[in-house]
Amino acid sequence: MFINRSFSVTVIVMIVISMSQHCFCQNPKSLNSSMANGFSPAVATWYGSPTGSGSGGACGFADDVATAPYNGMISAGNDNIFKSGKGCGSCYQxxxxxxxxxxxxxxxxxxxxxxxxxxxxxxxxxxxxxxxxGLLAKHGQEDAxxxxxLIDIEFQRVPCSYKSNIVFKIDMGSxxxxxxxAVEYVNSDGDLGAVELSPSNSKPIAMIQSWGATWKVGIPDGVKGPYSVKITTIESRRAVVARNVIPVDWAPGKYYYASVNL
Structure with a gap:
């Protein structure tokens, strides 16, 4: 049995019953203070194909999750993990x-x-x-x-460590x-606390979160690229600037690769 995103009545009832058998005797701790701070209890399900790579839907990563550096090693999270999109890009063991x-x-x-x-x-x-x-199982016991x-698991927040620099995927509505x-492959915290766009001929402009890991900004008349982008993570407040990463002739749907990461 797997969790289908339609959440049929039958599946919901089964999960609720199963949840009632699990004890969460501690108050949920803040994930922003739990980096490599030991394992805590949680539950896990799975969705899609038994060997599938999942989805980047609500974070804006789309089909990127099937290829490196994610390679299908991904998860959706409930509200305490997804955090209205601020949890996008976070890494866990x-x-x-x-x-x-x-x-x-x-x-x-x-x-x-x-x-x-x-x-x-x-x-x-x-x-x-x-x-x-399936990779939580012993070899040969994945199907079992x-x-x-739904199973009991343990989890802990860990730093992200991708063998890739940061990537900016231009939204199709731009x-x-x-x-x-969307901002992907951010090392260290993995998540985004602030994003700032620096045009070539104007002062930096603060962007706002649109949805998931997608950030947006209105472009004033006369402002031109190439654009540099400064990102700051949530927990450690680490920052990095991808200089001139978005060219003058940028286009919706294109990927632009920075030469830096955290």
């Missing part, structure tokens, strides 16, 4: 050890989507890609673990008066 099929070895995931509805019956709920969920549908882009 998760492991399971209470089921006979569990390997007990941790795997590392990136948050790329939102798991709404019944996922919020637990303080922390990870809805993994089929591929990632997937058949459980035009000469409006620029929006």
């Amino acid at each position: 998760v492991r399971c050890n209470k089921h006979p099929s569990c390997s007990t070895s941790p795997i590392t995931l990136t948050i790329t989507d939102q798991c709404p509805g019944a996922c919020n019956n637990a303080p922390y709920h990870f809805d993994l890609s089929g591929k990632a969920f 673990l997937r058949k459980e549908g 035009n000469r008066n409006y620029l929006a882009f």
